[in-house]
Amino acid sequence: MRQALEQAASCEPVPTAFCVGCILVVRLPDSEPMVLSKGFSRELPGNTHAEANALAKLEGLSSPQLRTLVSPWPWEAVPVIEDLFPLVDVYTTLEPCSVRTSGLPACADGLIRARIRRCIIGVREPDDFVKCEGAQKMKDAGIEVIWYGGLEQECLDAARRGHEI
Secondary structure (H helix, E strand, C coil): CHHHHHHHHCCCCECCECCCEEEEEECCCCCCCEEEEEEECCCCCCCCCHHHHHHHHHHCCCHHHHHHHCCCCCCCCCCCHHHHHHHEEEEECCCCCCCCCCCCCCHHHHHHHHCCCEEEECCCCCCCCCCCCHHHHHHHCCCEEEECCCCHHHHHHHHCCCCCC
């Protein structure tokens, strides 16, 4: 979660959105966890969210890049990201959104579509902009949701950086 908070600190604050950080980690059998991708809010063009950015960067990797990143590659087949997603844990400082006022896809939907294994969340999204039901949406889709304890205030402070509360 500390790495996700570092990502959130890279985010340019705006008064109408949260600053969020996200880390995608794979846990292969008999190996240490490996960071696959990182992202933060507004990192990529288009009012993008942290989880969407981390997913987009990971999905953009070629088979040779995946093989280099995940070494040794555990399967005989050519590396494809779809093989890894069921083993991916997402660490995010704020509950993944369930609705976007911008009309872009919700982060919870993207994580469900990717079929990640579990989502570890720093703090529930406050109702500052919309009512968020991302955690429940992911649970309903079969994704394990874990509320990371102990850093809730730090995650909330990072999210609201640049806001007048």
